[in-house]
């Protein structure tokens with residue numbers, strides 16, 4: 001028999017690592033053996049499993065914050081293989097974590113201890129496109145960008161668009177109910193997913209793949225898997241409703257003196273441009289400055305920097321609906337809301353401006369260790385939480401003057417949907433003591449603020465490991481009770497993505 005596992009790994013070390021989160025490895029889970037690995041290899045073939053060093057990229061996340069200790073990645077090609085895997089894992093009590101593109105930002109797609117990684121990258125086939133209704137049916141491992149490219153060639157687009165589209169998979173998007181930049185126009189994946197196939201522990205396949213727009217035959221179970229973050233089962237296929245590709249797009253980037261002016265721009269964009277409004281995004285001066293400097297991007301305003309920025313995009317099939325100049329005028333130049341604005345004159349300029357917005361997250365990760373909060377808040381709290389967090393850090397005796405100076409606090413996000421991304425960043429990744437002191441102060445402050453303001457601790461990234469202990473800040477006791485009951489129905493032994501979302505679900 002091939003020797004796959006190193007015998008040196010100690011679970012007590014792993015348990016210590018997560019002690020501060022009060023997470024202990026669930027002792028009812030089995031430990032993977034060479035015999036198990038041989039069984040999976042004979043099921044999936046040699047290209048269907050990864051062991052040894054090849055597992056390592058699947059153990060860590062994009063933010064460099066979460067590191068698991070899996071010894072095995074499984075890469076099925078068919079729903080039948082996923083079903084066999086989940087039957088074996090359930091029988092043997094082997095815990096498993098589904099992983100798509102691994103771009104999630106809440107520590108949801110990495111193992112915490114030694115869970116097996118279930119990777120979907122080989123399930124990447126487009127199955128069908130219904131041109132009459134604009135519905136694409138595909139496997140869960142399709143990369144979002146590939147779906148856009150396929151649909152654009154047919155005159156359609158995916159209703160979901162986000163900065164990680166080159167790596168994230170539609171299965172991961174559904175599992176997180178990802179929002180993205182066009183949510184204001186096309187709404188959530190709950191609205192656009194018309195069919196879904198999922199496999200649950202024990203191996204049952206829930207085949208709800210359909211392209212019917214209407215189907216009122218009892219409970220609509222697919223919605224339970226959208227946003228479940230892989231805690232109920234594995235999504236294997238989906239059917240998504242896609243809008244026609246607009247022929248004309250215009251994008252305007254404006255700068256403002258105050259956040260109140262940004263809110264006025266949002267209001268005029270909603271009023272004046274309602275049916276053609278495709279995106280309203282926001283970033284503060286720190287986000288713009290950090291992105292330009294870390295990624296060496298050209299400043300659309302030459303060397304001038306401003307406190308706040310808004311991006312407004314319109315799209316339409318009727319030429320001349322809004323010319324770029326008219327767009328700028330409608331947004332409030334006449335009311336003196338805008339200090340300076342630029343309107344993209346062609347596709348290159350349009351992509352450049354979008355790139356600045358979409359690469360903000362990458363710029364901070366390049367700068368250093370970043371605490372990331374993805375919050376839903378009412379307009380009056382949207383930027384106040386950024387100012388208040390900055391203030392709390394500057395008044396805290398926990399940090400030296402030099403440390404305070406090095407901490408960047410920024411706000412950006414999908415202002416059209418009330419979704420702010422608050423990031424707190426220190427340079428580099430080596431100062432673990434500062435990282436701990438920072439998260440010790442800021443986590444509690446931010447989530448408590450959100451609870452009091454009746455916001456959501458997760459607008460679009462999900463709960464994962466990061467926010468599992470704060471779920472009750474945004475969900476009532478009764479709701480959490482029924483979430484646990486639902487989890488028990490599909491996953492009685494708790495093997496699906498344990499420790500995430502509902503850490504104490506049995």
Ligand SMILES: Cc1cc2nc3c(=O)[nH]c(=O)nc-3n(C[C@H](O)[C@H](O)[C@H](O)COP(=O)(O)OP(=O)(O)OC[C@H]3O[C@@H](n4cnc5c(N)ncnc54)[C@H](O)[C@@H]3O)c2cc1C
Nearest residue numbers: 100101102103104108163169171172173175178179230235
């Ligand atoms: C630069 C950048 C920009 C981003 N912008 C946005 C944004 O605008 N909006 C937004 O919502 N998010 C955004 N994200 C976060 C991330 O891209 C999304 O959460 C995305 O939907 C994750 O997809 P993924 O395939 O990478 O999933 P992963 O990260 O691999 O997994 C995410 C979760 O889904 C589960 N999962 C994955 N695949 C499956 C499956 N087939 N079946 C069941 N469960 C599964 C995992 O277990 C995990 O809990 C961004 C991330 C980055 C790095």
